[in-house]
Amino acid sequence: MIVEYYDGAMQTVETKEDFQIASDFIAYNDLKIGEGATEFERYDAVMAAIEGNGNRLSNTQALSLLAEVGGRAGNTDRLQWSALYNLTTGETKLFAHRNTENIISSRLILSK
Secondary structure (H helix, E strand, O other): OEEEEEOOEEEEEOOOOOOOOOOOOEOHHHOOEOOOOOHHHHHHHHHHHHHHOOOOOOHHHHHHHHHHHOOEEOOEEOOOEEEEEOOOOOEEEEEEOOOOOOOEEEEOOOOO
């Protein structure tokens, strides 16, 4: 589930898929409000990579993909951070910029 602040309140975005993608635009109610940079192209690239791999990526594949599609504006690298959440295991991976050699790992406590 993606949680966004929109229209003065916290909103949630759920999916029927086994995965969910967020790339710097308001996804609530399928609004797709972005800043006009590369957020939609990045979303489409990630979706195509996931679907092209049978809706499954390993952690290594996913982290590589996140580093690859991070935002750029001309010669300026706009990628600040990327996060991967494994909703089956609760494992999280976070890295800054494109530095996948320095990943911070943690684990979420999942409950239903």
